[in-house]
Amino acid sequence: MNRLSSLALILPMLFGNARAEAGALRDLLTAALEHPRVEAQERSVASAEAALDAATGRYLGSGELSASVSRFEDRRIVGPFVPYDFMALPADRELTRYSARYRVPVDVSGLIAAGRERARSDLAAGRLAEREASLLALHRALTACADLHALNLEAVALAKRGASLNRTEERVRARADLGDATRLELSAVESERAAHDAANARLSSALQEARARLAAATGDANADAPDMLTVPPWPAPDPDC
Known part of the structure; x- marks a missing residue:
C-alpha cells in the first residue's frame, strides 16, 4: 500500500x-x-x-549468455575457411567466442x-x-x-x-x-x-x-492529538438509490 x-x-x-x-x-x-x-x-x-x-x-526455465576472448602470439584463422581463396583468410591474434544456453523444464x-x-x-x-x-x-x-x-x-x-x-x-x-x-x-x-x-x-x-x-x-509515548481536528461531513444520500 x-x-x-x-x-x-x-x-x-x-x-x-x-x-x-x-x-x-x-x-x-x-x-x-x-x-x-x-x-x-x-x-x-x-x-x-x-x-x-x-x-x-x-x-520458464533459465538461460545464460557468455563471451570469451583468446589471445595468441601469432595470427590464426578466426573465421570460416573458404577453399581457393587464401587471400581472404580471416586471421587475427584474438579469437572471440559467444555462446547462449537455455534450459527448458519438462513439467510432466x-x-x-x-x-x-x-x-x-x-x-x-x-x-x-x-x-x-x-x-x-x-x-x-x-x-x-x-x-x-x-x-x-x-x-x-x-x-x-x-x-x-x-x-x-x-x-x-x-x-x-x-x-x-x-x-x-x-x-x-x-x-x-x-x-x-x-x-x-x-x-x-x-x-x-x-x-x-x-x-x-x-509507537510514540509522547504523542498528542493536534488541534483543529474536524470531522468530515457525512455524505448526502443518493436520491437514485
Missing part, C-alpha cells in the same frame, strides 16, 4: 489548509504505518515476491506450474494482509487521536466551568460570612463542586487511557 497516497487522501479531509496541524497528524499517521505489525506484513510481501520470482524462474506432472500458481496466491494474500494491516493501523491511530482531541476539548470546557464555579463559590461563601446566603445555597455549591471534582477525575482517567492507546498505535 502506498503510504503517501493514503495520507494525502486523509489529511485534507481532517484539516483543510491548516498546514501545521496537518503536518502533526501526518507525523502521527506515518509513525502508525511504521508500526512493527505493518512492517512485518511488508516483509511477508517481500518474501512472497521473492518466492514468486523463484517459482517463475523454475516455470504439473508440479512446477502448480507451485507458480500457489506463489501467486500467496503474494495476493500477503498484499491483502498488508493493506489490511495498514488500514487498521491508520484506523487505530485516527480513532485514538480523535478521542484524545475530544477529551482535550472537554478538559478545556471543564477548566472554564471550574473557574466559573470557583467564582460562584467565593461569592456564596462571602455572602454566607455576611449572613446573606442560605444553607441551601451553600449545599448547592458544595454539591456542584463535588460533581465537578468527580467529572475531573473521570476525565483524567479517560485522558490517560486515550494517550496510552495513541502511544500504542503510533
